[in-house]
Amino acid sequence: MEVVFKGIYKRYGQTTAVHDLNLKIEKGALHFLLGPSGCGKTTTLRMLAGLEAVTEGQLFFDGVDVTRKPAVERGIGMVFQNYALWPHMTVYKNVEYGLKLRKLPAAEVKRRIDEVMDITRLTQYADRLPGQLSGGQQQRVALARALAIRPNVLLLDEPLSNLDAKLRMEMRDNILRIHRQTGITTLYVTHDQREALSMGTQISVMHAGHLIQTDAPRRLYTFPKTAFIAGFIGETNLVSGHVVSWANGEAAIETALGRLRATHFSGPFKVGDHVTLSMRPEAIRIDWTGSGQGENFFKTRIDHLTYLGESEQFQLSQPEGGGLTLKVNFYHAPIHSFREGDAIGCSIAAEDVLVLPVQSEIGPGT
């Protein structure tokens, strides 16, 4: 089922938890809602489910306005981080519970339970109590229970946050497989950018009640629209500056590191505009040989070195002091004799310098 949020607001007294949300979730998609704590993800999910009233705007399921439709009539399956299983009921009974409320014929109930137990690979645990299962297995029961009602939309709210790292990886694969098998339109809420990047096809990033960008994982990482997203999706170096020239798709930006050329912009800028540059730690190159050459060459001083085997992290600052610090991650670093306090040159390709609006121009709270 296709879900459309149109101009949706949610206000709690003076607080606007969700601000003018416009979002389309395609039929059959596994769509991610990503953002830091308090950005309005859960509120959005609860409005979709009908558990929270919409203050303003409209919500559509397959083109039908469901804004005022009660939760029970929306056909939503939900899975939360705390599972919410009945501890005194077996796995089978827990899955059956949601179906009983729907007054289906007994044979149909059994057929559906068998089907979802098979999909979630729980058949062998049917007679166990939740307390006799691992965290990952309990999460699968919650998923089976949500799937058994054959929901129009499946909502997953931080479903993996109570699991340890290994189980989380396993459950990521399980959720992807189950989504492929069932094709149910799914909205997955998380604050974990790695989860969203590795699993999602479309990711919507929220910040302070605003939906800022919806994009595929690669585009989100490579072309974030704002400095907030650049810093939230992976690591980045933010450097302020102003535009001194802009012609033929290339800008020159005056910064504390000198004048840098850039070829990627998040919007239209003009000469004189103040901007924020985003430069990924892995995009900055180190001048190992002291050649003093390279695209967008600039001088720095080494504040700190962290050797990690497969990579080496450099924390750098401006040679003559100043507040700017830079992080550089170098993979497969050569053996070198640089030490903390040494001067070192860096360079970065113009295509790896992304020009973004300055933070204060991004929008409220961002």
Ligand code: ATP
């Ligand atoms: P988390 O990841 O921590 O769950 P979230 O992104 O899901 O955060 P929400 O729970 O949607 O964020 O909350 C968004 C904002 O709305 C927050 O500022 C929160 O304090 C506020 N809020 C949520 N529920 C209520 C409520 N019932 N009354 C008043 N304010 C609320």
